[in-house]
Amino acid sequence: MASNDQADDVATYAASVRAALSNLPTDQSDVxxxxxxxxxxEVAAEAEGPLAERLGPPEQYAQELRTAYGAAHAGGTRQDPxxxxxxxxxxxxxxxxxxxxxxxxxxxxxxxxxxxxAYLLVLVITVAFSSTYNIRPIPxxxxxxxxxxxxxxxxxIVVSVRLGRxxxxxxxxxxxxxxxxxxxxxxxxxxxxxxxxxFHPFTMVESGGSGQAGQQLYTPSGxxxxxxxxxxxxxxxxxxxxxxxxxxxxxxxxKTGDATTDYPVGADGQxxxxxxxxxxxxxxxxxxxxxxxxxxxxxxxxxxxxxxxxPTPSPR
Amino acid sequence: MNQAEVDPxxxxxxxxxxxxxxxxxxxxxxxxxxxxxxxxxxxxHVGDASVYGTLRRLYQAGALNSYVVPSDEGPHxxxxxxxxxxxxxxxxSAQTWVSLSKALNHLLNGRSNGHGK
Numbered sequence: 272m273a274s275n276d277q278a279d280d281v282a283t284y285a286a287s288v289r290a291a292l293s294n295l296p297t298d299q300s301d302v303x304x305x306x307x308x309x310x311x312x313e314v315a316a317e318a319e320g321p322l323a324e325r326l327g328p329p330e331q332y333a334q335e336l337r338t339a340y341g342a343a344h345a346g347g348t349r350q351d352p353x354x355x356x357x358x359x360x361x362x363x364x365x366x367x368x369x370x371x372x373x374x375x376x377x378x379x380x381x382x383x384x385x386x387x388x389a390y391l392l393v394l395v396i397t398v399a400f401s402s403t404y405n406i407r408p409i410p411x412x413x414x415x416x417x418x419x420x421x422x423x424x425x426x427x428i429v430v431s432v433r434l435g436r437x438x439x440x441x442x443x444x445x446x447x448x449x450x451x452x453x454x455x456x457x458x459x460x461x462x463x464x465x466x467x468x469x470f471h472p473f474t475m476v477e478s479g480g481s482g483q484a485g486q487q488l489y490t491p492s493g494x495x496x497x498x499x500x501x502x503x504x505x506x507x508x509x510x511x512x513x514x515x516x517x518x519x520x521x522x523x524x525x526k527t528g529d530a531t532t533d534y535p536v537g538a539d540g541q542x543x544x545x546x547x548x549x550x551x552x553x554x555x556x557x558x559x560x561x562x563x564x565x566x567x568x569x570x571x572x573x574x575x576x577x578x579x580x581x582p583t584p585s586p587r
Numbered sequence: 588m589n590q591a592e593v594d595p596x597x598x599x600x601x602x603x604x605x606x607x608x609x610x611x612x613x614x615x616x617x618x619x620x621x622x623x624x625x626x627x628x629x630x631x632h633v634g635d636a637s638v639y640g641t642l643r644r645l646y647q648a649g650a651l652n653s654y655v656v657p658s659d660e661g662p663h664x665x666x667x668x669x670x671x672x673x674x675x676x677x678x679x680s681a682q683t684w685v686s687l688s689k690a691l692n693h694l695l696n697g698r699s700n701g702h703g704k
Contacts, residue, residue: 306665307639309663340644
């Protein structure tokens with residue numbers, strides 16, 4: 272579309288002019304270039320053809336502007352030579368053809384960013400309000416908040432695109448604020464995206480402070496949902512109380528797995544959550560059967576006599 | 588800077604200020620329209636950037652007021668107009684210009700006459 276091309280042309284040309292005047296003191300360039308885009312848009316609307324053809328190269332335009340404005344008395348401001356070199360390098364890059372092509376191409380991606388920033392914003396809000404550090408991709412239709420997330424996403428995308436398509440250019444302060452907000456969303460979203468969907472293997476994750484909620488124990492082969500203690504002679508034990516190295520009751524997360532757990536209730540009315548094996552029942556109501564275990568062969572004599580233990584007991 | 592040399596940019600700057608002020612004294616106008624009216628009045632090669640820069644400088648110097656006129660089609664236009672300070676500047680500059688150009692014309696005529704005879 273012609274009007275879109277024209278807008279891109281104006282943006283590219285204005286950017287080149289600004290780049291060429293980047294060594295002006297900012298208070299001067301701010302005032303001088305305040306409504307450069309408005310003016311160029313007016314020029315562009317006046318006739319067909321690219322601005323560079325009608326106004327000359329942007330660098331020349333910038334020089335003419337500088338002269339007419341009487342700015343900085345033609346580069347008479349003192350400047351750090353290193354800074355000057357850097358600016359020259361930047362000017363060289365920004366004046367190059369490939370830079371202009373990229374600049375011209377970037378606006379094409381704007382609608383994609385409008386959608387992405389809406390997604391990232393909802394993601395950041397979701398993370399901020401979620402109690403666990405386990406970030407899952409959203410919207411997650413299997414979670415209780417899935418519908419809410421989808422709804423929030425739809426609204427955010429519509430609002431974001433409407434904001435993006437807004438025709439009227441913002442005042443300078445507003446534009447800086449808008450750019451800052453966009454950058455902020457992107458920056459906050461990077462760690463959120465990076466940790467999304469990753470688990471933390473072999474660690475315990477505390478998922479809250481209530482009595483029922485326990486810890487998730489991981490082994491390399493998966494999450495531990497129950498513990499089956501056996502005596503030395505291979506008899507299954509029941510109601511074995513387990514404690515960790517700090518003397519805290521070792522309680523497994525009851526929400527893990529697809530079985531429900533019946534805890535015995537103590538005389539004080541509190542559930543005893545660290546008596547193993549847990550009495551688990553499937554959702555159907557059937558008790559979860561104990562797994563078959565392979566017991567290790569003990570050495571023949573009693574350990575109190577302490578004979579040299581056979582280093583590799585042969586499995587039965 | 589060599590004092591004996593005429594700096595053409597300085598000359599242009601002075602002329603352009605006066606020309607822009609004169610155009611705006613006729614009617615308030617926006618950047619591109621100022622360029623067009625200057626060209627219609629015979630300043631063919633006046634640059635767009637020069638006019639835009641001059642407008643910004645005069646505005647910054649407090650000689651102009653400005654207001655935005657929204658339009659349904661095309662961009663919003665920033666109109667500039669003379670305020671009291673601008674009108675005073677125009678009057679003074681016009682007087683200066685008239686006497687200066689008289690003196691210069693006289694000098695230049697005398698020079699060309701001297702060469703001719």
